[in-house]
Amino acid sequence: MTKKTLLLIGFIIAKFVLQYVLISPEYELQRDEFLHLDQAHHLAWGYISVPPVTSWISTIIFLLGNLLFWIRFFPALFGALTIVVVWKAIEELKGNLFALVLGATCVLLSALLRLNGLYQPNSLDVLCWTTFCFILIKYINSENPKWFYIGMVVLAFGFLNKYNIVFLLVGLFPALLLTKRSIFLDKNFYFSVVLFIILISPNLIWQYNNNFPVYHHMQQLAKTQLVNVNRWDFLKDQLLFFIGSLFVIMAALYALLIFPPFKKYRFFFWSLVFTLTVFTYLKAKSYYAIGLYPIYIAFGAVYLETILKTDWKKYLQPIAILIPILFFIPMSKIMFPNKSPNYILNHPELYKKYGLLRWEDGKDHQLPQDYADMLGWKELAHKMDSIYSTLPIDEQTLILCDNYGQAGAFNFYTQNKNVSAVSFSADYIDWFQLDKKYVNLIRVKEFGSEGNEFKETSPYFEKSYTAGSVTNKLAREYGTTIFVFENAKIDINQRIQKEINDEKNYR
16 A cells, blocks of 8 residues: 555545544534435435435435434545545646645645535535546546546536536636637537436426426525625635635646646636636625635645745745644634534634624624524424323324424434424425324424414414423524414314415415
C-alpha cells in the first residue's frame, strides 16, 4: 500500500470520526431528517419536498434498523467520498503529495462538516456537483466521449437527489459556450443528453402526473424563507464556508486565468461567476452554492504546489497546510452542535457575531435555527404516544399535525408502529390512510397557531381536552400543543378528504 493511499485512508477515517463527535448527544434529529426517513415507507418516483433518491437511502437505513448510527453514517460517507473525488481530481491535474494533503485538509476542515452532519440531500448534492466537475476534467484531458455518458449518469443521479444541481448546469452552459464550444459539436454529447433525459424521465412523469408540486414548493419557499434572504449575506456566507481554505480557492481562480497549464479549464472560472450571479439574483439560501467549491480547492492546491516547490518557498508548504487547521480550531467551537444549549445561552455574543442566531424569519433567537430544530421532538412524540395509548378505540384515531417535523418525529419515536401521524404539510398530504374509519382525533398545533382550535373543533366531538405541550423553551417547537377530540359526531374522513382536496387545489 502506497504512502498516498495510506494518507487518503487516514483522511477518510478522520472524516467519519469528526462527523460523529461534532454533534452533542443532547441534540436530537432535525425536522427534515424525520421527513426523509419517513419516505422509506412511501416509495415513489417523486415527492413534494425532494426527488426520490433520498427515499432509497432511507429504505437502506430502515432495513439496517433505523439506528442513529446509520442516519449519521450516510451523509458522512458522502462527505468522505467528496474528499476522495477532490483527491482524484488533484491527481488528474498532476498534483503530488503536498497538493493532495492540502486539498484533502481544506475539504475536511470546512463547512462540509456541518452539512455532512445532517441526513438531508445536501451531502449527496455536493458529492454529485464535485464528481460531475471531476468528470469534466477527465473529458478535457482525454476527449474520450465515454466521459459524456458517465457524466450524464452522475448528473441524472444528482438530479434525482436534489434539483439544485440544475444551477450547476446554468453556470456551466454559458461558460462552455464562451471557452469550449467544441463540446457542442460532438454527437456523443447529444446522445448522452438523451441518456440523461431517459434516466430522469420517471421523476418528470411523476411531476407531470402530480401537477408539478416542485413548482408549488419553490413558490412557498420563496414566500416564507427566501424573502428573508439578504443578497449581501449570501455573498458573505460564501467566504465563511471555506474560510480556512479561501486562499486556496482564490489561488485557483487566479490560476484559471493566468496559469498556462490551466488554460483549457478556464471555463471553470466563468462557471463560478455565472452560477453565483444566478444564485444571488434569485436570493438563494447560502448553502445552495456550497457544492461549487471543492473542485476549486483541487485547482488551487495544484497551483500552490507549483509555486511553492522551489527554494525558500517550499518551507511555506507546511504553513499552507496549517492555515485551514488553525481556522478550524475556533470554528469548531461555534459552527457545530457540539456545545450544549446552556453553553450557547451563556455565550450568545460568539454566535451572534457570525449571524448564527438569525433564523429564516429574519430575527435573532436564543439558539441557531438548526440547533433549536434538534430539540423537543422526543418530548412531543412521547407525549403523543402516551395520549394515543389512553384512547378507547385503538387504531381509529387520526393523528393530525401542523407540520411535517411533528408528524415525522412521532413516526420515528413511537412505540406503536401500527399507527402513523400525518399532516397537510409537505409529503404527508399524500400519506393519509382514509380507508380507515376514524372516530377520534389527536390534533397537534404549533405555538401561535393553536388559536381557537379547541373552540372550533370541539363541537364536532363528544369529548375534547388539551392534553399537553412542548415545555422545552429552547426548542423551535416550544409551546406546540396537543389537543384530543373523542367520539366524532361527523364523518372525520369526509372532512379530511375535503381539506386535502382544498389544499391540493390551492397548489
